[in-house]
Amino acid sequence: MEQDTHADYRLWLTSDPSKNFPVPVLQNGIKITNEPPKGLKANLSRTFQDISQEAYDVCKKQVEYRRLLFSLAFFHAVILERRKFGPIGWNIAYQWMNSDFTTSQSQLLINLDEQPDVPFKALNYIVSVVNYGGRVTDDKDVRTMAALLSRYFRPEALEPGFKFSESGIYSQPDCTKVDQVQEYISSLPLDDDPEVFGLHTNADITF
Secondary structure: OHHHOOOOOOOOOOOOOOOOOOHHHHHHOOOOOOOOOOOHHHHHHHHHHOOOHHHHOOOOOHHHHHHHHHHHHHHHHHHHHHHHHHHHOOOOOOOOOHHHHHHHHHHHHHHHHHOOOOOHHHHHHHHHHHHOHHHOOOHHHHHHHHHHHHHHOOHHHHOOOOEOOOOOOOEOOOOOOHHHHHHHHHOOOOOOOHHHHOOOOOHHHHO
């Protein structure tokens, strides 16, 4: 009974879609959803919120790891944000998740620790074809993904100031602390120009 319910009582429910879930509970409850971040800046910031300083320093090749980790985070943000352009971005809207990033991050660490040099060819294949590519079914999207990652996973990306886009707005930060990376990300623009996704400026018209 309502009079017997404590004023501070709250019940949190989570559920997969189900025909058996009582509709009145949904109608009388407050619905909360956890939306993915929108924009490159928000995506990058969300990614580095989950990376501790200890995890940032863990690799034997610290410089290479930190810079390729940012390259990986940038790639992750780019492929997610390309979905907003519809078929111009991807032929099929794929549902990549944080687990794809964390798996690639772990394999990046293992390869850098175990190999004498940075195995760019192997890393490009593992990330674009195996990890993220495992969700991709269209052959043109497979080629697009590989082409995007090859722009960020290459020897030049290890240099501070490496440009991720022709405009030069997005570049490789030279940071030793996760807080410094977050400061750099906070300086990025809120609105993304299509050129950073490898698209023509007119793609914004479609979006």
